[in-house]
Amino acid sequence: xxxPPFEYYAPTTVEEALVHLSEHGYxxxxxxxxxxxxxxxxxxxxxxSVLVDLNNVSELFYIRPDENxxxxxxxxxxxxxxxxxxxxxxxxxxxxxxxxxxxTPQIRSRGTFGGSIAHADPSxxxxxxxxxxxxxxxxxxxxxxxxxxxxxxxxxxxxxxxEPDELLVEASFPNMPPRTGWALQEVxxxxxxxxxxxxxxxxxxxxxxxxxxARIVFLSVGDxxxxxxxxxETLTGQTLTPEIIHAAAETAATADIDPGSDxxxxxxxxxxxxGVLTRRALDLAFERAKGRG
Amino acid sequence: MxxxxxxxxxxxxxxxxxxxEPRLLLSDFLRHDLGLTGTHVGCEHGVCGSCTILFDxxxxxxxxxxxxxxNGHEILxxxxxxxxxDLHPLQEAFWEAHSVQCGFCxxxxxxxxVPFLEENPNPNEDEIRAAISGNLCRxxxxxxxxxxxxxxxxxxxx
Numbered sequence: 001x002x003x004p005p006f007e008y009y010a011p012t013t014v015e016e017a018l019v020h021l022s023e024h025g026y027x028x029x030x031x032x033x034x035x036x037x038x039x040x041x042x043x044x045x046x047x048x049s050v051l052v053d054l055n056n057v058s059e060l061f062y063i064r065p066d067e068n069x070x071x072x073x074x075x076x077x078x079x080x081x082x083x084x085x086x087x088x089x090x091x092x093x094x095x096x097x098x099x100x101x102x103x104t105p106q107i108r109s110r111g112t113f114g115g116s117i118a119h120a121d122p123s124x125x126x127x128x129x130x131x132x133x134x135x136x137x138x139x140x141x142x143x144x145x146x147x148x149x150x151x152x153x154x155x156x157x158x159x160x161x162x163e164p165d166e167l168l169v170e171a172s173f174p175n176m177p178p179r180t181g182w183a184l185q186e187v188x189x190x191x192x193x194x195x196x197x198x199x200x201x202x203x204x205x206x207x208x209x210x211x212x213x214a215r216i217v218f219l220s221v222g223d224x225x226x227x228x229x230x231x232x233e234t235l236t237g238q239t240l241t242p243e244i245i246h247a248a249a250e251t252a253a254t255a256d257i258d259p260g261s262d263x264x265x266x267x268x269x270x271x272x273x274x275g276v277l278t279r280r281a282l283d284l285a286f287e288r289a290k291g292r293g
Numbered sequence: 294m295x296x297x298x299x300x301x302x303x304x305x306x307x308x309x310x311x312x313x314e315p316r317l318l319l320s321d322f323l324r325h326d327l328g329l330t331g332t333h334v335g336c337e338h339g340v341c342g343s344c345t346i347l348f349d350x351x352x353x354x355x356x357x358x359x360x361x362x363x364n365g366h367e368i369l370x371x372x373x374x375x376x377x378x379d380l381h382p383l384q385e386a387f388w389e390a391h392s393v394q395c396g397f398c399x400x401x402x403x404x405x406x407v408p409f410l411e412e413n414p415n416p417n418e419d420e421i422r423a424a425i426s427g428n429l430c431r432x433x434x435x436x437x438x439x440x441x442x443x444x445x446x447x448x449x450x451x
Contacts, residue, residue: 008315042356104342106339
């Protein structure tokens with residue numbers, strides 16, 4: 001089908017984009033890569049009366065190191081640019097490793113980092129990964145800006161803390177401490193398809209190889225990214241033996257998530273996958289953490 | 294409020310200027326306004342990959358962009374890839390390996406694979422299958438398409 005008519009603005013600065021968003025409020029949608037918004041408009045599931053196209057806002061396209069060893073990504077940085085960035089590979093290898101799993105090559109040509117985060121699809125890798133890495137997002141409106149930690153940003157199905165007059169302008173990720181390992185595991189019907197279940201794990205070890213901090217975050221098992229707090233707690237202060245990891249994976253699958261059933265997978269199967277994938281993710285993250293002394 | 298926008302775009306090396314409504318999809322612009330019907334439209338929601346074109350050298354789904362967004366940009370469609378007399382090596386390989394049955398998905402698959410083969414001149418089967426994971430083919434079962442890509446890689450590196 002074809003999208004219904006809309007007013008179109010193509011600002012060249014964030015300032016100008018914010019003027020349009022503030023003026024039109026809930027009637028307006030920011031158009032980033034359009035790889036989710038345009039199909040929903042073609043189906044007429046979404047009928048925004050105003051589109052504010054961000055594709056000419058050059059100040060939102062960047063991948064920069066920050067002075068503390070972290071990484072800053074402009075919201076309009078496209079997936080294929082992140083996928084090919086040596087800086088991303090060096091500073092946030094978890095993001096680098098996830099990129100080829102995100103949608104198809106054609107979608108990655110156009111889709112943007114900030115667009116995926118702001119869209120808040122519960123099956124998106126980038127939301128879960130941002131939480132696992134302790135990332136933060138910079139939101140701007142006409143009166144100023146605020147920083148929101150990734151684990152507070154997602155509040156429901158396709159819903160975030162973003163107000164209608166705000167734009168997500170940047171994602172920022174801290175330096176990965178030494179002796180930190182990471183992993184993303186998922187099961188999808190086809191390569192690049194939506195994951196039935198996915199899990200990101202980041203583990204930091206102390207000098208005695210005991211777990212100082214662990215973060216485990218699921219995708220596709222709830223209304224948004226779901227952090228497995230109970231499982232992570234069972235790992236803190238422990239030596240990560242196969243038994244401990246196995247028990248944590250069980251806790252994650254049974255106590256931390258409440259997955260739903262749909263045409264793609266039953267809740268029971270999703271729980272099964274969650275357990276298996278968590279075990280694999282923790283194994284790999286632990287191995288990598290030991291190797292990064 | 295403006296209802297119509299001027300668009301100046303280079304497609305297959307030719308400059309076109311048209312006036313469009315902002316809601317006009319790039320796929321419909323190519324087919325209806327420019328008459329370039331080699332770009333096929335299947336699902337119109339970014340799943341089938343039939344409408345894949347190169348936008349500034351990157352493979353994109355033309356049904357997930359508005360024509361107005363192409364202003365000032367460069368596009369390559371299947372019409373710009375080769376001619377019946379002088380096929381692109383990938384088209385030649387598709388012909389020889391029987392990678393085409395009904396042909397509906399073929400333009401999108403070709404436009405997806407051209408930049409892929411430039412970046413991966415010697416791909417293995419898994420890489421080829423991942424590269425075309427965003428293109429649906431209802432006829433071939435993909436096997437002959439994979440064969441065609443392998444043959445093309447040989448031709449292009451020879």
